[in-house]
Amino acid sequence: MNILIFTKSKHKQLSVYLGPVRVVLFFMIVSGLGAGLFLAGINYAGHSSADLLTQARTQTNALWQTELNGQKVTLDEVRMQTEKSLDAMASRLSLLQGHVMRIDALGARLADMAELDDIEFGILNTPGMGGPVSEPELQTMIVGDLSKALDTIEKTLSDRQEKLAAMESMLIDRALQERTWPEGRPAMGGWMSSLYGYRSDPMSGKKEFHQGVDFAGKPETPITAVAAGIVIWSGIRYGYGDLVEISHGNGYTTRYAHNKKNLVSVGEKVEKGEIIALMGASGRSTGTHVHFEVLRHGKHLNPNKYLSLK
Secondary structure (H helix, E strand, O other): OEEEEEOOOOOOEEEEEOOHHHHHHHHHHHHHHHHHHHHHHHHHHHHHHHHHHHHHHHHHHHHHHHHHHHHHHHHHHHHHHHHHHHHHHHHHHHHHHHHHHHHHHHHHHHHHHOOOOOOOOOOOOOOOOOOOOOHHHOOOOOHHHHHHHHHHHHHHHHHHHHHHHHHHHHHHHHHHHHHHOOOOOOOOOOEEEEOOEEEEOOOOOOEEEEOOEEEEOOOOOEEEOOOOEEEEEEEEEOOOEEEEEEEEEOOEEEEEEEEEEEOOOOOOEEOOOOEEEEEEOOOOOOOOEEEEEEEEOOEEEOHHHOOOOO
């Protein structure tokens, strides 16, 4: 085997003759060098890849650690804000509980004053609560406890609302009943001149049943309604003269007869104690007075049960 070696000079060249053994050795040397270079490259690449992986892992770990630290800080802030919010809500809850207790105290006093024994508001006075506590013993209320406490407050408020509504209704009914219940005197300053029941008729002298009571007085003495109601008659009626009749509800009506002048009209609403007429002697009468009757469902009742002689 001849190997030509060219130099920079155009006219010079070297020729080397290699025998078979030398050729084999030559290729072995070349192959060894190539293999060595290949292994060196692989080794270099392996070390470079390991360095890159280590560097990438270090950078990734740093990034993850930074992110985790940031998330931890955020979580701590959220936890702190949540605890503050729960503490604030617990404080408001405590105030609500105090308000409920004051409502109970007020309701109990009102029920006692109004003699409404059927309505129970529990405590009469707001209980005192408090006391010192060391800071480490203070604990934030958990969501479950707060939710249960809110449910309890809601139920308590609903119960108190129903009781207060019932009390209001009862008081309104009582006030309305007091206003519409016939009670009092139809003529202040007058005197009772004839009672309810059998008597001698002042005109004929015969025995008759007097269905009301008479109050005598001076002419034009004010005549007042003994209860609130609606005027259902205002005018002349046989035997009564000028008559005012008032409906008070629950079947009750009252009549005021022999008036000199009626001061109210049919359909007019009147209040208890309001002046409705002036005393006179109209109709079948022997003198100035007011004939007063109390009826229920059209039947005459004894007015003495409804009169206030004070």
